[in-house]
Amino acid sequence: MPELPEVETVRAGLAPALTNAVIKSVEIFDVRSLKRHLPGPSDFVQTLVGARILAVVRRGKFLWMPLQIAGDTNPGETSLALVGHLGMSGQMLLRLPGAEPDKCNRVTMVVEAAGPAQLSNGDAFSGGGFAAGELIEFRFIDQRIFGSLAIDRLINTADAGPGGFQAEFGSSSSDLLGDSAPTSPPSLWWFNRLPETAAHISRDALDPAFDVKALMKRLSTKQTGIKRALLDQQLISGVGNIYADEALWATKLHYDQTAATISSAKIKELYENVVSILRAAVAQGGTSFDEQYKNVNGESGYFAVSLNAYGQTGQPCKRCATLIKREQWANRGSHFCPRCQKLRP
DNA sequence: CAGAGCTCCTGAGCGC
DNA sequence: TGCGCTCAGGAGCTCT
Numbered sequence: 001m002p003e004l005p006e007v008e009t010v011r012a013g014l015a016p017a018l019t020n021a022v023i024k025s026v027e028i029f030d031v032r033s034l035k036r037h038l039p040g041p042s043d044f045v046q047t048l049v050g051a052r053i054l055a056v057v058r059r060g061k062f063l064w065m066p067l068q069i070a071g072d073t074n075p076g077e078t079s080l081a082l083v084g085h086l087g088m089s090g091q092m093l094l095r096l097p098g099a100e101p102d103k104c105n106r107v108t109m110v111v112e113a114a115g116p117a118q119l120s121n122g123d124a125f126s127g128g129g130f131a132a133g134e135l136i137e138f139r140f141i142d143q144r145i146f147g148s149l150a151i152d153r154l155i156n157t158a159d160a161g162p163g164g165f166q167a168e169f170g171s172s173s174s175d176l177l178g179d180s181a182p183t184s185p186p187s188l189w190w191f192n193r194l195p196e197t198a199a200h201i202s203r204d205a206l207d208p209a210f211d212v213k214a215l216m217k218r219l220s221t222k223q224t225g226i227k228r229a230l231l232d233q234q235l236i237s238g239v240g241n242i243y244a245d246e247a248l249w250a251t252k253l254h255y256d257q258t259a260a261t262i263s264s265a266k267i268k269e270l271y272e273n274v275v276s277i278l279r280a281a282v283a284q285g286g287t288s289f290d291e292q293y294k295n296v297n298g299e300s301g302y303f304a305v306s307l308n309a310y311g312q313t314g315q316p317c318k319r320c321a322t323l324i325k326r327e328q329w330a331n332r333g334s335h336f337c338p339r340c341q342k343l344r345p
Numbered sequence: 346c347a348g349a350g351c352t353c354c355t356g357a358g359c360g361c
Numbered sequence: 362t363g364c365g366c367t368c369a370g371g372a373g374c375t376c377t
Contacts, residue, residue, distance in 0.1 A: 001370065032354085061371075088354085088370050104356080144354045146371060224348060233372075241370065331350080332370050 002086040004204055004238030005281035007061050008165070008176065010092050013296030015056040015168050017094055017128030017136055018065065020114030023048045024135070026107070033106035033142055036083075036197065037150035047151050048082065048109065059164035059194060060204040060237025061085060063092075066154060066190035076189030079154045083195045087146030094128075094296045095137040102298075107140040107149055121169055154193035161209045163194035176206050176282050204238035205274050206282070216267050222259035227334060229259045230274070239274060242310045243281070245335045247274045249309035254343040255327075255334045261344070280306065309335040 002010070026045045028034065037044045050070025057064050065082045068075040084092065093102060097110065115132025119125050130136055140149055157163055165176070169188060203210045215236055222229050229235055230244045239247070248255055250273040251266065262270075284306070285295060308318050313326040317337035325338050 003371095035353090085371080087372080089356090142354095143356060144369080146354065222347090228348085231371085330370095331352095333368095 001088055001240050001242060002061060002090060002286075003240035003243050004060060004206065004278050005243075005284075006286035007058055007063060007086060007238075008282050009286040009295050010086070011056050011058045011063055011165075012167065013128075014063075014092060014094070014138075015128075015166065016126045017113060017130050017296075018053045018111060018138065019055055019119070019125065019168055020052065020117065021111040021136070022052050022114075023050065023109055023111050025049060025110045027109075028107055030106040030145065032145045033140060033148055034150065036085075036148040039151075044149075044151060047080070053082070053111070054190060055166050055168060055188075057081075057164040057166045057190070057194075059198060059207070060201055060233055061240070062164070062195065062198040062201070064152070064154075064164070064195050064198070066193075067151075079189070079193065080151055081154050081190070081195055083150050083152045083197060084140070085147050087142065087144065087148065089143040090147030091139075091141040091298075092296060093139045093141060093298055095139055097135050097137055099137065102139055102141050104141050104143045105139050106142050106145070109138040111136050111138055119169060123168070125168065150197070152195040152197050154190055155196050155199060157192050157194055158199075159209065160192055161203075162191055165204075165207065176279065201233040201237045202235055205236055205271070205278055206238065210236070212268065212271055215271065216264050219259040219262070219267055220264065224259060225256040226253055226259050226262060226270070227255035228330065230270075236271075236274070238278065241332055242307070243274065243277055245310040246277050246308060248341065249336060250277065252340045254341045255329060255336060257343060309337065311335065 026048050028041050031041050034041050034044055047069060052068040054066040054068060063084045067080045067082060069078055069080060072078050113127060113130035113132060113134045113136055115130060116127035117125050218235060219229055227244050227248060230239050230247065247270060251270040253262065253270060309324060312324040312335060315324050317324055317340060320337065320339050322337055322339040324335055326333050326335050
């Protein structure tokens with residue numbers, strides 16, 4: 001299931017190839033993948049053809065590409081982006097035209113690569129291995145069709161900070177590997193904006209502007225289980241079922257422990273575990289537990305070998321050797337050690 | 346308003 | 362071989 005590390009791996013793979021690329025054609029194989037694009041499929045195609053992709057940005061599990069629409073001399077006023085969410089089973093692949101078809105391919109865009117170049121901030125840019133003028137197929141693959149593509153307006157962030165993370169324009173909003181201090185934003189119109197449809201979600205766990213104190217304060221009154229809170233993208237974004245189970249195991253918390261009953265010290269520890277687990281997964285290129293997740297070349301990540309709880313049903317807990325248990329919870333599974341992670345009154 | 350539950354969806358895997 | 366059942370869950374919506 002794509003969570004923050006998987007989506008970041010995709011983002012990092014797409015950005016060098018797609019930044020400054022121009023969309024030549026769009027083919028829709030299943031309109032259900034455009035369900036979030038309310039004006040409909042033909043508007044989607046019409047808007048995108050001829051548009052230039054300016055960047056690839058991510059917050060939590062949302063990805064977006066700020067656009068300069070064909071013939072538009074003031075994209076900052078138009079303020080549009082192609083927004084993608086992978087849902088449960090989405091993939092975004094880059095293929096050469098004429099490559100083998102992929103199963104469950106819902107949308108294909110052919111783009112013309114800009115090739116290696118200088119970015120507007122003066123940084124050198126690789127072009128992702130594609131020469132200027134070379135055609136690339138961007139394929140949106142999605143078995144279960146929980147993911148989507150849509151065109152959405154970019155609006156100003158509530159805190160005036162960067163909309164999301166990207167690494168190509170010299171300034172990062174996300175402390176992915178823990179060593180990057182955010183620098184002053186370049187004068188790019190999309191920099192401090194994010195899609196309207198993603199504006200309600202919190203900054204993600206790896207964002208240096210993430211407000212830990214605000215999270216602690218909100219959790220201190222939450223009368224819901226801690227796992228439900230971790231999965232609430234409005235409280236902290238980027239965490240899904242796998243990394244929630246892992247972080248709860250690391251912190252020795254039961255998934256159904258009422259958030260308000262957990263000490264602030266323990267909440268802080270939980271947050272720190274979320275951060276370190278996500279960082280480790282980003283560094284390894286994401287998890288590929290169920291073979292659903294692939295990077296832009298269709299390759300799997302290798303984080304699955306490091307999982308301590310998720311998918312470890314019946315395996316001995318790596319701390320105490322008690323067998324890891326899986327319980328049905330909120331229409332999904334929760335994996336935990338019944339001895340290390342006891343429900344407390 | 347907060348919290349719980351429902352719903353969208355389909356290919357892989359398995360048992361018979 | 363083939364059929365039918367089960368399973369995976371992100372996020373928005375609806376109900377209480």
